[in-house]
Amino acid sequence: MRAMPWLTPVLSQWQQRRQAGRLGHALMVMGRAGVGKAELAEQIAARLLCQTGEGCGHCKACQLLANGSHPDRFDLKPDGQQIKVDGVRQLIGQLEGTAHQGGARVVVLHQAQRMNTAAANALLKTLEEPMPGVYLLLLVDQPSVLLPTISSRCQRLVVPDPTAAEVQQYLGMDADALSEWPYWQRLLGGPRVLAQWVEEGMTPKILQWRQAWRTSLKHGLLEPELGSVAPEQGAVMLKVLYFELLDAAKKRPERAVLFAPLLSELQDTAALLERQSGFNLTPLCQQLLAKIPRQHGGA
Ligand SMILES: [Zn+2]
Known part of the structure; x- marks a missing residue:
């Protein structure tokens, strides 16, 4: 695993709380998708379970953890797009006994913002009446949020965005592909997600999409390559347009009002493409393009 030095101060913060005896039973770990929240949770779990x-x-606990077979370490992940009530109930059922190793038990809820209402309500009871020795780590991809009833019962740890230098170090030789660093972070997310796109050689492709959107905006005619993007990349292709328009709106305040409904539609559509497949991108992009006044589209 590559080092994520920006997690170190966050872990220290957690350790200080622990040493001061102020560790709650539920901890919300917040940060951008791909910034390393799961890695941080691993490190916290290791400290809670280690002898x-x-x-x-x-020690035995650490060895079990390394094998992924520690009986007091639990994960709950979205089933499809949501964390559902069945998953939460099953988890609570598993927690009803006592710890196998006689110590703490640690549960990591991945993408906890994907809990649906029923799942959140089922979890709420556990938060209101904590089970002794059970630690819940709820990982939340910002800017998403949890229901206030849940978040108000959790302590918080925020994983900050790493600096450009830290990301360059993390990506190693891949950093060359990311000269426009703030743009990539806004578009794709934290270093772990970035590394994946870079490894798949996708960043030049994304720059082509950006150029294609600029040309499309200029002529009011969709460049064909945008419609033929692979379905799983459709959301990012739309986010490219989103940031083009957002930047254009920032340059000319009168555009901000004009673009506001379109920007929110783009966000919704991109979110939909992340959740569902089977969309025909060409008509979808054409419809969006038709809503952008041509004289305002260009950067
Ligand atoms: Zn140990």
Whole structure:
């Protein structure tokens, strides 16, 4: 695993709370998608379960963790697009006994913002009446949020965005592909997600989409390559347009009002493409393009 030095101060913050005896049973770990929240949760879980409390890497608990077979370590992930009530109930059922190893038990809820209302309500009871020794780590992809009834019962840890230098170090040789660093972070997310796109050689492709959107906006005619983007990349292709328009709106305030409904429609459509497949991108892009006044489209 590549080092994520920006997690170190966040982990120290957690350790200070622990040493001060102020560790709650539920912790919300917030940060951009791909910034390393799951890695941070792993490090916290290791410290909670390790027999020395330090994540020594040698004790029986640490060895079980390394094998992925620690009986007191639980994960709950979205089933499809949502964390559903059945998953939460099953988890709570598993927690009803006592710890196998006689110590703490740690549950990591991945993409906790995907809990549907029924799942959140089922979890709420556990938050209101914490089980002794059970630690819940709820990982939330910002800017998403949890229901206030849930978040108000959790302590918080925020994983900040790494600096450009930290990301370059993380990506190693891949960093060359990311000279427009703030743009990539806004468009794609944190370093872990970025690394994936870079490894798949997708960044030049995305720059082509951006150029294609600029040409399309100029002529009011959709460039064919935008309609033929692979379905799983459709959301990012639309986000490229979103940031083009957002930047255009920032340059000329009168555009901000004009673009506001369109920007929100673009966000919704991109979110829909992330959740569902089977869309025909060409008519979808054509419809969006038709809503952009031509004289305002260009950057
Ligand atoms: Zn250990």
